[in-house]
Amino acid sequence: MKHFPTELAADYVEATHGRRPAEAQAERVARVAASMRKTLSVTAEASLFDTEPDQLQATLIALADPEDQ
Amino acid sequence: MAALNDLTLTAAADGVASGEFSSVDLTEACLDAARQADERLNCFIRLDAEGALAGARDADEQRARGGPLGPLHGVPLAHKDMFYRAGAVCTCGSKIRANFRPDVTATVLKRLDAAGAVTLGTLNMAEFATGPTGHNEHYGACRNPWHPDYITGGSSSGSGSATAARLVFGALGSDTGGSVRLPAAACGLFGMKATQTRVSRYGCMGLSFSLDNVGPLARTARDCARLLEVIAGHDELDSTSSRYPVGAYEAATLEPDIRGLRIGIAKSYFRDDLDAELRSAHDAALAVMSSLGAEIVEVEIPFADVMGSLGGPISGIEALALHRAWMRDRPEDYGAQTLARHTSNLAVPAADYLAAVQSRPRIVRKFTEAVFTQCDVLQAPVFPFPLPTIDETDVRDTQGFDALLARITRNTRPFNFLALPGLSVPAGFCRNGLPLGFQLVGRPFSETRLFRVGAAYEAATDWTGRAPKN
Secondary structure, eight states: OOOOOHHHHHHHHHHHHSSOOOHHHHHHHHHHHHHHHHHHHHHTSSOGGGOOTTHHHHHHHHHOOGGGO | OOOGGGSOHHHHHHHHHHTSSOHHHHHHHHHHHHHHHHHHHOOEEEEOHHHHHHHHHHHHHHHHTTOOOOTTTTOEEEEETTBOOTTSOOOTTSSTTTTOOOSSOOHHHHHHHHTTOEEEEEEOOSGGGOOSSOOOTTTOOOOBTTBTTBOOOSSSHHHHHHHHTTSSSEEEEEOSSSTTHHHHHHHTOEEEEOOTTSBOOTTBOOSOTTTOOEEEEESSHHHHHHHHHHHBSOBTTBTTSOOSOOOOHHHHTSSOOOTTOEEEEESSSTTTTOOHHHHHHHHHHHHHHHHTTOEEEEEOOTTGGGGGGTTHHHHHHHHHHHHHHHHHHOGGGSOHHHHHHHHHGGGSOHHHHHHHHHHHHHHHHHHHHHHTTTOSEEEEESSSSOOOBTTTTOOTTSTHHHHHHHHHHTTTTHHHHTTOOEEEEEEEEOTTSOEEEEEEEOSTTOHHHHHHHHHHHHHHSOGGGOOOOO
16 A cells, blocks of 8 residues: 555544544654555565564574684 | 773773772762763763762772672763663653662663672663654753764663763663664764674663664773673573673774675665765775775675665564553653654554564575675664754654654664674764764674774774863
8 A cells, every 4th residue: 555544544543542643643654554565565575484583593593603702 | 190081991990900099089080070061961860979989989898808800890880771770760761750660670780780880870861762863852852972962862872972971981772773873873982782682681671672682882892892791691581682602702802803804885775875974984994994904895785675664663563562551541741752653653564563573584594694695794884974963853743753763773773673783883073073983783693703893993093082072
């Protein structure tokens, strides 16, 4: 979604947060919502089943160079 | 003779250990400097003279008894006001936690205590570590000792300002998107964001539990290395802390040799749109490293087109998870910048967050394998433009805030998502008289190598020998 309507963003914040944001705030929310679409399309380029959050520690150790110590 | 507070951290520790001067002498020198400077710089949230002098007297008595001396014995430090000490107020730079007294002590503080450090007080910071400039609506903007009209960088603003102004010998900060490296660069200091998992976060205010790092700021590479060596390593109280062996960081700064090392500069992203004055300064820094025997190589950067946005869904959602109850119940107690930033994160879908978290190890692996086969250490600017003034960046919740945030942190936040270590290195001064810095980035757990390169560059230049005028 390239554009996320400001009014929809305001409705969304009100529904999820219990407070209706000011117009400037709703515009920011809408902008962030639109930009997130781009991020998702890139980071989900491949299967999400090949990694898990718990693997970060193991990945970092596997990539370390013992000569750095 | 130079004032005691002008000494390096390691020289101060050596002086106390040898009996050349006492910890009380050191502490009084720092307290005097802090009292003189703090009205101008606003770097302390709480200056605890009584507690600091009591700690210094204890340190001197312990030495007199012939007790074992730690590597920081009797040395005054102060830290960003977000590291918990049981029973002591920890504001986190906020109104919401103005009277918060935690019932635990952060592991990093316990390790500094065990090494003999004296605590001078707590330091100013961006509210809840949410801001890269040093603004704080509750405690006032922290000011740069090189020129008080200019920003310190943030969010560890007080850590940068107080250490550069010689009010303390070093300080801890936290780095979720650049908050150690930015104030280090802005204030002319070394600042280390170590490999994610390298330093315990137990007892530290959280912002983003996937991206938060605790790191030291200090005036020399050796000082910074000593501080990291004290705080690094596995902690049973923090299951995310790594068991990977801690390196001999300080030893790496002694007689550093970088001959044959490949220093990479990015073909894309990190030097895109780099200010011309900074480009010249960074090229000069690379020439220094080349003269020391390093090989400068151009490096292809994977994921360059999305480098800036990789961590956004993670830091945004994790911060929101911590803050949304206060946002709902006490919105009036937040500063405008902080509330605006967290409110925007309400729009980030859970699927985006999970996609970013799950893809992280894969992207870390691809980036590391691609970049660190072409070079041993990547060099990149910290700030991509000369430091702005406090007034120029006082954008609060206006439309300019997102753009400002993105511009300031564009070169630092990618390495939080990538979990890689980054050492901010002082690299001279801009025409406006304010410092500039570059960061050295390496493979996971390559902090030893980064300190070696930083120390070699430091030894070949005279930047860290300069002090801001009082």
